[in-house]
Amino acid sequence: MALRMVALNRLSDNRWFARKVIPEDVREEYLRLYGTKREAHLKLPADTPRHETKARLGEWAADVETRIATLRAHRNGEGQPLTKLNAIALAGRWYNWFVKQHADDPGPAKRWRETANYFVWDVLRNEAPDSYEEDPSSDPHCDWEKAPEVRDAVRPHVTELARTATFLASEGKVLNATAYALFVDAVCDNLLSVLERRAKGDYSRDDTPDAFPPFTDGPTRAPSVSCWELFGAFVLATRPAPKTVTRWRAVFLEMQREFADVGANGITEDAARKWVHGLITEARQAITVREVWLSSSCRVFGWAREHKRIAQNPFKEVRVDVPRKVQTREEGRSFTETEAGTILKASLTIRKPSTPTERTRRWVPWLCAYSGARPGEIRQLRGIDVEDRKGLFVMKLTPDAGTIKTAKPRTVPIHEHLLAQGFIEMVKQVGKGALFYNDRTPQRLSADPLKPSRSRADTARAHLGEWVRRLGVNDPELSPNHAWRHSFKRRADEIGMPEKMNDAITGHTQATEGRKYGAPTPAAMADALKKFPRYKLD
Numbered sequence: 001m002a003l004r005m006v007a008l009n010r011l012s013d014n015r016w017f018a019r020k021v022i023p024e025d026v027r028e029e030y031l032r033l034y035g036t037k038r039e040a041h042l043k044l045p046a047d048t049p050r051h052e053t054k055a056r057l058g059e060w061a062a063d064v065e066t067r068i069a070t071l072r073a074h075r076n077g078e079g080q081p082l083t084k085l086n087a088i089a090l091a092g093r094w095y096n097w098f099v100k101q102h103a104d105d106p107g108p109a110k111r112w113r114e115t116a117n118y119f120v121w122d123v124l125r126n127e128a129p130d131s132y133e134e135d136p137s138s139d140p141h142c143d144w145e146k147a148p149e150v151r152d153a154v155r156p157h158v159t160e161l162a163r164t165a166t167f168l169a170s171e172g173k174v175l176n177a178t179a180y181a182l183f184v185d186a187v188c189d190n191l192l193s194v195l196e197r198r199a200k201g202d203y204s205r206d207d208t209p210d211a212f213p214p215f216t217d218g219p220t221r222a223p224s225v226s227c228w229e230l231f232g233a234f235v236l237a238t239r240p241a242p243k244t245v246t247r248w249r250a251v252f253l254e255m256q257r258e259f260a261d262v263g264a265n266g267i268t269e270d271a272a273r274k275w276v277h278g279l280i281t282e283a284r285q286a287i288t289v290r291e292v293w294l295s296s297s298c299r300v301f302g303w304a305r306e307h308k309r310i311a312q313n314p315f316k317e318v319r320v321d322v323p324r325k326v327q328t329r330e331e332g333r334s335f336t337e338t339e340a341g342t343i344l345k346a347s348l349t350i351r352k353p354s355t356p357t358e359r360t361r362r363w364v365p366w367l368c369a370y371s372g373a374r375p376g377e378i379r380q381l382r383g384i385d386v387e388d389r390k391g392l393f394v395m396k397l398t399p400d401a402g403t404i405k406t407a408k409p410r411t412v413p414i415h416e417h418l419l420a421q422g423f424i425e426m427v428k429q430v431g432k433g434a435l436f437y438n439d440r441t442p443q444r445l446s447a448d449p450l451k452p453s454r455s456r457a458d459t460a461r462a463h464l465g466e467w468v469r470r471l472g473v474n475d476p477e478l479s480p481n482h483a484w485r486h487s488f489k490r491r492a493d494e495i496g497m498p499e500k501m502n503d504a505i506t507g508h509t510q511a512t513e514g515r516k517y518g519a520p521t522p523a524a525m526a527d528a529l530k531k532f533p534r535y536k537l538d
Contacts, residue, residue: 090173246452340487370532381434383432443455
């Protein structure tokens with residue numbers, strides 16, 4: 001790769017300075033990984049000898065050029081592929097190169113010790129799961145360090161500390177996205193060993209290079225598209241809900257790790273079945289594998305097959321048997337009268353809610369109890385969504401406010417008990433904005449469509465669930481928020497509310513084509529809700 005050299009100049013304070021413009025097509029990704037968008041800068045102390053400045057400039061320019069070339073290769077699906085074995089072998093070449101850089105002047109042990117400590121405590125440890133922090137002995141081998149999401153998070157730091165861009169430039173290699181991830185992960189696995197040796201002042205012969213396999217320069221078969229790239233294409237084309245992307249992201253990160261060698265086109269049905277069945281563990285139930293892991297795999301690969309991106313869907317005929325779950329609750333997934341009363345009584349103790357959290361605890365359980373709405377629909381409610389239609393107060397549950405499962409708006413009357421408690425007065429006090437989360441300051445959103453930000457409404461929902469659990473409503477068979485939906489349906493059935501009316505209020509799809517005609521009006525729903533009994537907390 002030919003480098004486009006840049007000029008090295010003096011600043012007013014005599015420091016050496018060089019700048020390099022980042023091409024527009026990679027600026028956003030360069031900013032995300034390296035913290036600068038328009039220009040990369042090199043600054044050297046004023047007393048740096050000229051011969052050293054030239055060497056440092058060349059190395060720095062190689063870093064920047066390799067980063068740019070790699071980003072473009074990742075985006076375009078280009079670059080050299082690697083098998084797992086060759087990725088480890090290339091990491092062995094990096095190891096020898098990295099050690100050789102400091103053979104003549106290794107520097108003080110303190111420098112290496114501080115670098116090792118930074119990598120361990122400021123990079124890796126930030127990604128440690130809560131379970132490890134609470135009990136490190138539960139994972140004595142730190143297996144969490146190799147989890148796909150941890151690998152994804154630490155790669156940018158590894159590339160900086162290990163100077164992988166400079167190494168690849170010296171080798172004249174540009175890797176594709178899959179190969180680059182495999183290579184950096186292999187480097188990460190060996191980075192600490194060299195840092196720790198140097199930190200201890202050990203510069204004796206190192207036997208580590210003998211453990212690496214030989215690198216094969218012969219041709220390798222490049223998978224047409226990686227599993228992760230397939231997922232990215234699916235997300236960009238279909239625009240699924242952010243919560244869906246977040247939930248499926250872990251699936252395809254793990255799939256990418258498992259099938260990096262063969263790519264999406266190389267997965268056979270037998271390999272897919274073996275992988276899916278192997279996902280079932282004590283910590284991951286069969287129903288989770290079927291409803292999340294297998295379902296998402298079938299959906300994405302089915303889409304890719306329809307659009308001719310791959311030849312077959314290896315997950316199409318894979319099945320997961322789910323043992324029948326023993327249900328011990330007589331009420332099923334609905335609250336008992338005691339459980340409902342515990343939550344509603346606790347909410348009433350918050351007499352003058354002044355913060356979004358207090359308003360959430362005071363009003364969201366009651367709104368769910370009297371509407372059967374999905375908890376997320378209520379949590380994203382805004383003042384502007386509450387309307388007075390000539391004395392009939394309604395709330396509009398609309399995709400404009402956030403995610404609606406059906407992607408269709410609906411209007412739901414507000415139960416008279418909520419009006420009696422002062423719900424409308426609270427709405428007027430808050431104004432037109434969000435009622436149950438802070439929307440006064442802009443939320444910093446992720447620019448990565450494959451790693452969407454969690455909405456503030458979703459965060460509010462999670463915190464409410466934790467609060468309900470702390471009240472003592474903590475049956476593991478029960479959802480602390482969604483159970484209101486089941487409770488509403490049960491109560492509505494008990495008072496004889498027509499099923500079509502019940503479904504219209506809760507937003508369930510009508511069971512038959514005929515029932516989809518003539519949707520109930522808000523006025524008709526309000527008349528039905530008049531018969532819905534108040535919750536009595538005596």
